[in-house]
Amino acid sequence: MIAERALRTLEYFKIRDEVSNYCTSSIGRSHIDNLIPSVEFTVVKKLLEEMDEGMTILRLRGNVPMGGMTDIRPHAKRAQIGGMLSPTELMEIASTIRASKILRQFLENVAESEDVKIPHFIEKKEAIPILTALEHEINDCIDENGAVLDSASSTLRSIRQQLRIQVSRVREKLESYTRGANAAKMLSDSIITIRNDRYVIPVKSEYRSHYGGIIHDQSSSGQTLFVEPSAVVQINNDIRSLRVKEQEEINRILIKLTAEVEIVGHDIFVLVSVLGEIDVILAKAKYGQAQKCTMPIINNEGYIRLVKARHPLIPLETAVPNTIEFGKDITTIVITGPNTGGKTVTLKTVGLCTIMAQSGLPIPALDGSEVALFESVFADIGDEQSIEQSLSTFSSHMVNIVDILKKYDDKSLIIFDELGAGTDPQEGAALAISILDAVHGTGARVMATTHYPELKAYGYNRPGVANASVEFDIETLSPTYKLLIGVPGRSNAFEISERLGLPAYIINQAQTFTGTDRGEVNSMIASLENSRRQAEKDAEETEAHLVEARKVKADVELRLAELEQSKEKLEQKAKDKAKKIVDEARREAEDIISELRKMQSNTHNFVKEHELIDAKKRLDAALPDNPVLKKQKKLNEMAKELKSGDEVKVLSFGQKGTLLEKLSKTEWSVQIGMLKMKLDESDLEFVKPEKQKQTVSVNSIRGRDTNVKLELDLRGERYEDAIMRTEKYLDDALLSNYPRISIIHGKGTGVLRQAIQQFLKNHSRVKSYRFGEAGEGGHGVTVVELK
Template sequence: MEQWTLNTLEYHQVVELVKHRASSEPGREWLDGLVPSDDPEEVKRRLQAVAEGMDVLRLKGEVPLSGIRDIRTALKRAELGGMLDEADCLDVASTVSAGRKVKSLMKRIAEEQASLPLLRDLVGGIESLDKLEQALTEAIDENGTVRDQASPELHAIRRQLDRVRRDIQETLQRMIRDPRIVKMLQEPIITQRQDRYCLPVKQEYRASFGGIVHDQSSSGATLFIEPQSVVLLNNRLRELELAERKEVEKVLARLTSLVSDETEPLRENLRRLAELDAVMAKARFGSDFNGVCPDVSDRMELRLKKARHPLIPRDRVVPIDVEMGTRWRAIIITGPNTGGKTVTLKTIGLFALMTQSGIPIPADEGSMLPVYSGVLADIGDEQSIEQNLSTFSGHMKNIIRIIERLDERSLVMFDELGAGTDPTEGAALAIAILEHAIARGSSVVATTHYSELKEFAHTHPQAVNASVEFDEETLRPTYRLLVGVPGRSNAFAIASRLGLSTDIINAAKSRISADEQRLEEMIASLGEERRLAEEERRNMEQLRREAERWHEELEKKRLSWEEEKEKMREKARQEARAIVQKARREAEEVLKELREWARQKPQDLKEHQLTEAKKRLEEAIPSWEKNRANARATAADTNISVGDEVRVLTVNQKGTVVEALPGDEFQVQIGVLKMKVHRDRLEKLKQPKKRTEPKGSTSIHRTGPSVRPELDLRGMMVDEAIPEIDRYLDQAILSGYKQVHLIHGKGTGALRAGVQEFLRRHRAVKSYRLGAHGEGGSGVTVVELR
């Protein structure tokens, strides 16, 4: 990009805003060298990196980069054999620590939260230098002082230094507390001169006090004397200080050697950290200005949504919408002075430069820009007194320079094209320049006052008129860009509002040609239609927002209703489970009693006992089960007759109808039991078969068993066999068996073990054993029932 274009579009001011958000000097230096790129892939990479940086800010709030220091000079000195001082070592440790913290932060961001491929690759190349960092931080504290623990020798020397300083202090303290000596002192304090501990002695006591004079006050009234009693101690202190400095230098030499061994990794780490700092500075700029990383168009399409110039205060900037490249390649902006034409021009050009530098633009999502080969701008008054150039000459000098450089991927911007010369010639020249730029395939944005350029934009297939809105009521611009509507000069309206005579205004209008009057009328008509359309759009937008609000409220209510419905379902499920469990317990008790009656004296079981048990079973059935039973009975063939095989729903047992009774009741035989059951409690299982059953007493009596005395379990798994055994034992008891055989085969013995384990815990089993020689041996278990 040309430097004069960057200056014209105030690109460097925006970069300064970004630099203020960098955390380190290397990061700011990286941004100093930032220039727009004309490589589409590089631009996409820059924007993606910054978009990832904005994701990191959203997820983590901040990135720990403040510890980065510019250590390049220190690394160079270490390479050349020089010695680093404490501050240099501390800067190296701080930079290594910053790299470690950044790597740790990136590891804490899960791939599911944000993939961050570019930033992970950038940070992944930072080499971990934990041993170097540890060595530096163990030797030097955060204040830049070599620690006592840096070497055993240094620790010993400093212990001696502390002891000698304490002895000097104690000696001098005793002296200033001595009344004989205090009268000789100007003040009872201990001071230092030339790194020696002294006392301030009055001039007249010089001879009587004794010692070495190291300094005197400006008036000469006070002498700073080192008492003879501490001379040897001061000498010892100085020797230890020199030894301490020598040992500190040894420590620093050792640390310098460690740094020298890692200069290349340190340089690479610093480069990556500086680049990361620059990326995060751009990301912070984007967050602070509500910016976005625009899409990059491969077809030279520009679309800005609610674009806001970053150098205009936020409470004053007016967003603009611009599209170019799809239907037209040139936009001709007209309108009054100070109406915002030049700001629009600069916004478009500046956003192109920011995009190609990877800086987020203050605009809404969905904005898109192409990658221009060059952004070429002629904006402002380029008059040069030194070169004796007029305004027109200054503009033409720039235009010639632009024409020499433009191509099919250029963005060209002309401010007040053709101004500064004869209007007729200026308009003709402006049209010729625009036609040339459009013919070369360049994207063009131009501002003008010439009506001829409005006509050109109206008739050219690749150009469109635009204007900055002007409020005739307040005589103030609104700074809103209206694409598709040419601007009016508004000279007559302004003059009329300001009080110019109507006669003069009419006389002026009469001097305008009919074609120009029709053009102005057309522009006024278009402006009014645009105003009405804009008002209608605002109304529709309000209605849309209202509809969205209603939709949101309805959706909330729907979700609340779904949640309430689910709660009700869960409550119903819990209540149903409780009822079913209660019904199951009651049914088990009834069946237990029936089994006990059948086992003890089935022939003595009375009808009233059966009726009572039947009633208890019916009461145990949950209401929805009764309804379900009724529905099944209705759905099935309800034409039940004697001999039909049915299921008695109240006890979930199969039986045979032996007699039809009045009131839709039937007598059903289940094993050795007979019971009266209503039609609603029966489910027909198969076609009736002819069978004759005697009609007799209502007492229950034994008939031939309908269950075989053995159960074949061969081929089953233990989990499959257990439920079958449980059902079979119930039926065997109801059939009056005292002993049954369970055939499980020999095999691996697993089925036999599972069966016998179940029998051991079964309530109806009295005992069990393996079959005898004639009963099947170990392939059969013989069960004695209670």
Template sequence: MNKRILQTLEYYKVKNALSQFLITNQGQQQLQKLLPSSQRQQVQDWLNETKDGMDVLRLDQEIPVAATQDIQQELRRLKIFATLNATEIYHISQVLQISQNIKKFMADFREAGVDFRCLYTLADQLVALPQITERLVQSVDASGKILDSASPQLQQIRHTLQVTQQRIRERLEGYVRGSSSKYLSEPLITVREGHLVLPVKQAARRHFGGIVYDQSASGQTVYVEPQSVIGLNNTVQEQQLAEKQELQRILQELSDLIRPYQTELRQNAWLVGHFDLINAKAQYAKLLHATEPLLTADNRFNLKSARHPLIDPQQVVPNSISLGTDYHNLIITGPNTGGKTIVLKTVGLLELMAQSGLFIPAAEGSQVAVFQEIFADIGDEQSIEQNLSTFSSHMDNIINILRQTTTASLVLLDELGAGTDPQEGAALAIALIEAFSQQHCDLMVTTHYPELKVFAYNYAQTINASMEFDQQTLQPTYRLLVGIPGSSNAFDIASRLGMPAQVVERARQLQSGASQDLNAMIQSLEKQRHNYETTTKKYQQQLKEVQQQQQNLAAQTRHLQQQQDQIIDQAKVKANQLVDKSEKQAAKIIKQLRELQARSAATIKDDQLISAQTQLKQLRQERKLQKNKVLQRAKKQKAIKVGDDVHVDNYDQDGVVIGKDKKGNFEVQLGILKMRLPQEQLTKIAGAQQDKKQTVSRHRTRTSLPLQLDLRGKRYAEAMADLDQYIDAALLANYGRVTIIHGFGTGAIRNGVQKYLQSNPRVKKFAYAPANAGGQGATIVDLG
């Protein structure tokens, strides 16, 4: 990519903004070298990295890169077998620590199943040296100090040194605070030539013995190392020398330890910087609310709501711009300061950003091309005195562009043909557009010439565009309108600014007829477009209101449905409670009937008792009411008199009314039983209704009774009782064949079943089930 376009489109300002997010020297170096690429795969790889960085940010995480120094100097010193100092070793230790942290960070994401396009591949290239890293961490710190933990010898030397120095200080402090303080010029301890000494009066210089290291300028004070600490100070000197030698040995050892890994360290340092750059690109994209551009296979782009990244987000106006699909030449007209130049710069700069692997400030789904070159001739207008030189400069630049343009080029020309005679300038502009079109490149041109508006309308692969201008406020809106040429609006602006009406009118008369017709046509188109947009906005608002009303109505419907379901559920619960109560009453009555049968000679068949109990149980409703309570209540209210056939609801039995007491209760004959019941429990029935009731009751019993009885796991007495009740119920349901599953076990229940079936006269025949249906573990019974 030519360097002139980078300067013209202010590409370096974008890089400067991006650099604010970098924290490593390596990352800064890589950013400085970053330039737009014309290789599609390279661009896609860079975009993949930015996408992964954005995904990390969306997960509220950040790649763990810390500030590091450039270690190239350290690596060069290792190469010549030099011994690194503690600060240099710390710089390398830092790179190894960060590399290790990044690898662990990525391993955690991989284990969690997070999908990245390329971060895992980059992290796998980092070389982890955990043992060496640990050794360096315990040896040096960020201040460049070698730690006591660097070696046991160093730790022992420093301990001895510290203890000895403490003993020296304690002895000297004894002199300062004790009776010998009268021999001191000042009650303090000082240092001379690396020795701790006392400031002694000249007259008492021999009182402490030892060595005199210095004296004051006046000669009244001498600095004496007392005899009592000379031996200790000698020990300090020895330990300090040993410490120095041990420090040198440690630095040599650490340098030799990392020397074989120069290639790995260089690679790790570069990768740490690259992860830093990925972090920075993601954070910059977040700041701009930028999105990932989609790369097209050919030279076409479609920018949706594109914004210039260097303009205040509160002021920038988004524009949608496309080129290369339906047309390759876009000619933008309109008044000065209307935003034409910004449109050119926005397109060019967003292309440069995308081809550098940066996300662009545009809506999702925006597409960009990968151009081999982007050329531009964009410059501020000059004064009248400079017109000739300005025109020459622009022409020279355009000629060079024309020579280098290929089919894979984007050309941006601002105010083409300006700076010379309008007729000649317009003709030259048209000729240049035709020349660039023959190169089959993508071309965007801004101009004031009306001739180019007509040219764009008639020329193949070319379309008009303009910058919107508010006729009411006489201010540009900076919106790009594709398909509509712009007008200069010079007369309207002059009139609104106070130009005398006769002057404006005379100017209109002097304007050529063709220009008047063209401007009138443009203004008509702009008016129609404005009306269309106003109507569209109105319909969109109405649609939005209707959709909101539909949502509100749907919410109300859901609420009503929930209320209805709740009411029905409550009704069902109450109904089932009533059925439970009826079942308990029925069980009590059946028990009384059994007791009565046992005490009397009357015979009440078990199948009749089971039928009553089964039909009562079928009154229970599983979230589905079978009867209409209103109709039931209406039936109950029908007049009942002695001799009527009635149905007793609580026991699901039919009977005959044989009397009525003073309290209004009816005496009802139910088979062999006589019962006193209130009118609410009785329903008057007719003969046909009674037949229908019995039919429904038999059907209900039949459909609720299974075709087989499973006695496995039950005690003998319980199994025989269940068998007896089941056979009676099956007879009542008119079953012709049932299956009794008794299993194998000890054979007790199987034998009991055989004996019972032999003794029951209603059993026609019975036999073991076939081998594939249970064999001797089940008995098939035919009833009649």
């Protein structure tokens, strides 16, 4: 357990108060008030994971519905010990149950709709008891303002109906007095008021005997008496009696609801506890968002790596971030340098980040930061720069250090500020070195600050110890608050004095008093500082180049994605264009065939040869240059060898035809309806015949087919066969100039009849159709009028 003194010294409670401000309920705030760092690794890991899930939910949804929650544990406790809950208390219970239901639904939606894993929140959701029945029962009896509804019971409804009737009667009676001829004379005001829960009127004192009845009150001057006239005394008595009955019924309802609360009292305690835990997690997450904090990695090896860490109590715009790493090879850091340079802030940053992480709080550092789990944290921080204290003495320091030396172990983080200060410099430095040797030798993680120059070389002859300093800008004569690990602090007194105008001869004489060794040490430190600055500059340039490279990579990936999209659009555009060409060719072919049919009809079934040749040329011209045909040619080479009499599909027109004869190696004479065409074999696709079909005579296009009947019998045919036969029969009938034909489909289930009539409905040469008359076959026959 982390000592309370260390928490107070590191100002942990101020952080806790800031987090508490983000809670949405008193339940969460009460949990935050009891929040302390944990020393169990599994507990801390779970707390951090819960907080990270909360930050994820807030990032995705912006907010979480937590309104309407109240700490209803006192209500449940009172119900358990036999008390009667008030309507307001019952309403708060229903409101809290409703809030828990809304939260459950919200978390379910997040888990289902978002591509994220929130196992800890789902676990807490499942732990929330479902008390919807109690919520409905309370809402059926009490409204949102805490008033008991008439519908709470039939008895209460009846009492209130009677009460309204009686109140209406008494008001009507009293209004007759206020509107009477003597009202202006005898009454102080023409109003009806209430005294002692009874309806009265304000009467001037000199006319009190005129109305009789009971005087309930008088004005401060005594000039007005509030009189209950005799005529309404009994009605007021009835109202009073009804109000007593009303209250008795209300109490009965409240006792009944209180008993329901008592039954689920344990569940209510669980519900409030879980809601409080969720509120705390979300408060931590909201604090993390506001302070730009991140979830650290937690370890059990004493390793600390804070990337660009800030002190959480210093405003974002003024805080200077520092990267601090130690705990593996280096277990002790000694920071030297002048006052107000930021040494104490650095110590508090490390200590606060540690105990914040062990409390499940995000830390003010960048992603990738890592903190160690310590079983104890000790802090002895000087009072000169403390926010809460004013002055510290050597004695108080020693009392605290003695207590630390009694309790620390290798699982401890120890923070010393101005170690050995407040006494003789030589003795203080000696004590500081001795204390550091004692704690460093046990394996504890130690950070200390000091003014003593003797400690500047402390880390050079002790393994596991590193010197550090805070940077000071000689040009501006101010600290930069940047921590330089590996570089001890040096005195800048001579440089500062020179810039402030101290004569050079005084500075030169002073330098002769410092000794050669000290001058060499300062020169070494200055060289280290210059090397450090150069290294940082190089690192910044490298980071800038890396950012630029990432930006270029992102731009290339974006352009590649745009090219892929453009390629898809062009492919789709090409497909649309090809489809348009094919559709236009198909329409042209249909127009040519339609023209031939008209010519056949208008010239007594005779079409001249040159007209057929001209139509063939037009069909050839309508054929699009489709690359699909080339592919189909290759497929046909591997398919069945074509021969005369085979039924084929003409790919360019989408029409079926019959092979007549092979004209050359790649060309065939093809019969398509009434047309004979010369087509390339690559434009033909073999069609497996369903039934043996008769080859259409070439001469059929020359004149009327006298064998075409006036009726077509389709009974027993399958749907596809019937449609094909009907289509061919219509073509034959049109070529034969039949004005009317009959199609026999039978009655049956009506499926074939509907299919035939639907086909006729969409045929361009069908003028109309109807069912046959009684002598024509009735509903088993469709009579078709042709154009």
